[in-house]
Amino acid sequence: MDNVNLDKAMEIFALLIVGEEIGSESHTELYEEYRNNSEVYDILMSVLKKSNLKLYEFGNCLYVTAGEGNRIFGFTNDELKRTIGLRLNKELYLAYFIMYNVILLFYQDSGSFSHIDYVRSEDVISQTNSSMQKALKAVHEKALNASEENSFEILAALWEDMPLVPSNDDMTSLKAARGSKTGFVKLVFNFLVSQDLFFESQGRYYIKQRFKALAENYYEENRGRLYAIVTGGDLNASY
Structure with missing residues (x-):
């Protein structure tokens, strides 16, 4: 050598x-x-x-x-909860689900990213609502295993129990917090910004090249059952 x-x-x-x-x-x-x-x-x-x-x-x-399970360069679940500002495991899994839906906003089936440069909290909330509805439909209509059914039902209950914004507040003055959909999404984006995947300007979250690299390669390697569930696709298809 x-x-x-x-x-x-x-x-x-x-x-x-x-x-x-x-x-x-x-x-x-x-x-x-x-x-x-x-x-x-x-x-x-x-x-x-x-x-x-x-x-x-x-x-x-x-x-x-x-890589998966990397204890030196990655995060444990407890470390991620502390970093994002969460307390419960189900909140962390909801954060994962929201991150996945952020990817869905940019990624297209053609294998390339869409033309949009940024998203807003309300875009992510709308996408998450749509994916959650499709996941619950799959729970009731398709052959999901017991663990999948239980996981999506727990996430859906947590998400649906959150108001869009806290009481007596408005969209412009919201802070990142666990008590509302908008606040929760902002918690997630604060983490994505801290990891150099997005930057924020006037309520818009702009995609960075690092996010494109990780997201597109993630799709190449891992797109499968979850993608089918949250997009209403064929659960038996090979991706």
Whole structure:
């Protein structure tokens, strides 16, 4: 193994795990090493695999995300609850469901993102309402297993019990909080902004390239039963 190539691979790794972008416009020399030097590529991929990290290349740029169960670079459920501002596991699962619906607002069946650059809280609430209704319809009409039925019924009850906004409040003065649909969605977006996936301006949440990279690769690898349930698709289809 060439020590120079080892150093370059580890430099790429060190930058990626702290959120730096490596691509055609940033750290270009290292990106070219990744693209054109097979030993640098192989070393990097080996280190990422042993670290339980996934590498995504999107728009001539590299990104990493934690693999399932990664206790060093990822979050445990309890850590996520504290970070987002939640107390109960069912609230965390609802946050996951809302994040999934944020992806649905941007992703299209053609395999590319839609033309929209931003979403608002009310867009996410509308999308979540629609997905929840389809999931409950699947509970009653299709062959979901007992665990799926119970999970969606719990999430639906939690979501439906929330008012759109707190009493005596309006849409413009709302803060992120667990007590209303709008406040809950803002909690979720605060987390997405903190992870450098969106930025907010005047109540609009603008998509960032990192979110596109993670979301599109997520769809390629994981789209399946949940997608079918919340879109009303064929539960037996292969995606």
